[in-house]
Amino acid sequence: MLKVRDLRVSLAEEPKQILKGLTLDVEPGTVHAIMGPNGSGKSTLSYLLAGREGYVVDGGSAELDGANLLTMEPEERAAAGLFLAFQYPVEIPGVGNMTFLRTALNAQRKARGEPEIDAGSFLKLVREKAKALKIDAEMLKRPVNVGFSGGEKKRNEILQMAVLEPKMCILDETDSGLDVDAMKLVSDGVNALRDEGRAFLVITHYQRLLDHIRPDVVHILADGRIVQTGGPELALEVETNGYADILGRVA
Amino acid sequence: MAALPQAKADGAEALLAARPAPAKGAAWAEAAREAARGRLRAAGAPARRDEYWRFTDPAPLLAEGPRAAALPLEEVQVFDEVDALRLVFVDGVFRPDLSDEPRLDGVEIQPLSAALSADIHWARSLYGALEAAGQNPVPRPLAALNTAQADTGFAIRVTGRPARPIHLRYLHESEGSEAMIRHIVRLEAGAEATLLENGPAAARFNKAMEIELGEGAALHHVRAQGRDHDRLAATHVFARLGARAAYRGFTLTTNGRLTRNEVVLDLAGEGAKGHVAGAAIGAAGFHHDDTVFVTHSAAHCESRQVFKKVLKSGARGAFQGKILVKPGAQKTDGYQISQALLLDDDAEFNAKPELEIYADDVACSHGSTSGAVDEDVLFYLRSRGVPEAEAKDMMVLAFVEEAIGEIESEPLRDVIRERIAAWLARRKV
Incomplete structure (x- = not known):
């Protein structure tokens, strides 16, 4: 589903290469985790795939179901089924959560040539999804993420994911700022979305999120490259021995 | 007092001579007019050098022969969908034939x-x-x-709580027209009313309104200035609020060449609340000026000024807002915010917030910002599938939302939101 080949990416503002030949294949129905120390390029990878400005692609490719992601606008990537759950979800004063969700959903449907969803069906859909994430009506009414706690913001990201039903979900450090209960809610939300047509790329610094969202494949990212790939046991090894040990071994 | 510069004195005479004298009224009215002529002569015509006109050149408001293309009268107008008592002016002249019978329970209109x-x-x-x-x-x-x-306008006295808003609509048919409209409004103790105003009025428009609110009275005042690109307008709202009275004013301004809206509030009775808000959106050739002066004369009063401007390709915005807290006006709660969203590098916003406080137990805050579209928010919206143009429109609406929130009626808020959305759809800001 997601196919990244020898991707090399620099910052637009300074001549500094962050990703230095990253290759990755994520198949439908699987959960891949990318772990790595700070500064290894984890957030750059997620932002780049989602289409954020500020990066220059020096080489390589990234495709979603055969379509070249790198030439698409962010909204086109979203309509094609890519979703990034932000590490730091943005607050948008003045835009109600429901309005935002409905605008996004209908924009995607329109882009795919599907009919827009009517207000009643939409309300029903959101209420149902929100309930599972313990997001109450009050939170839905408030402006997007404004005054939300860290946990509420992350739950709101998962709600968006549940409503938009993307096929390729990237979770960028979704565990940061979460307490144990919130981690469980968020993980349950993600696990509920797992199915054979959908894939996940879970980017995290710590292993603990992976206790809740069990990955099929774990990659270690260091200095802009994937240096090791393995099963869930690789995450446990990081937890026990830290990154230094693994990095020392592959160096 | 220093002598008035000759140009300002001449300018005042020219302004007085530009229109025929109004039909004679009662002796007291003639005395009031004579006193006003005296005030104009003492002040002189406004000039760019005046501190109060630093950000707005008044010349287009003074020059002879204003011209502005008229809009078709039959066009759908803002507030059309609101069930209101409609009073219609064309080029500054009241038109009973286009208006409702000026009769409404709880109101005297003449x-x-x-x-x-x-x-x-x-x-x-x-x-x-x-x-x-x-x-x-x-x-x-x-x-x-x-x-x-x-000599045209209405004297409106509200004694109760009329079921419908009063809607003053100003249409513009003649390209060279100049309108001078004046309303006086009094709400008796405990009365409550909604006053709506909209329309281009004339090629040039000078409108003033004096509002006296009795104890516990509440006036909701929503204005929409829009559509006409050449509009030259100077408007003044003067309101004096009695104890626990509330004035809530909101003005939407789109288009127009030069619009200066002045609001002067006197919170004269204890516990009065005065809120003034505005949203202005304009592109090239647009100049919008909000000038607000709020005086806290009594204790325990609350005032809010919330002004938002969205400016693009050479549009200019100005805000001058003052909160004056008089001695003895303790427990004053004063708030003022003026913000501009600059959609490109050509737009310009000038703000002059002022606080002058002579009481020691008050809470007053003010803030002013201007900035471009927040790229993080834009990316977030786009990453959820919202196309860039639509995302920017959402951000514009979100930006002005705090000002719209000052309107108490949710249906009226929706009317304003729809108006802005329609403007954005037409202009593709």
């Missing part, structure tokens, strides 16, 4: 000219009085001109 020819106590004590008080400490010569020259 033409200004009739009120100024009779001996109506409230009209007599209000006409020109708030405008005169509002000349201090900064002169407002165009308001004095209005008191001296206006």
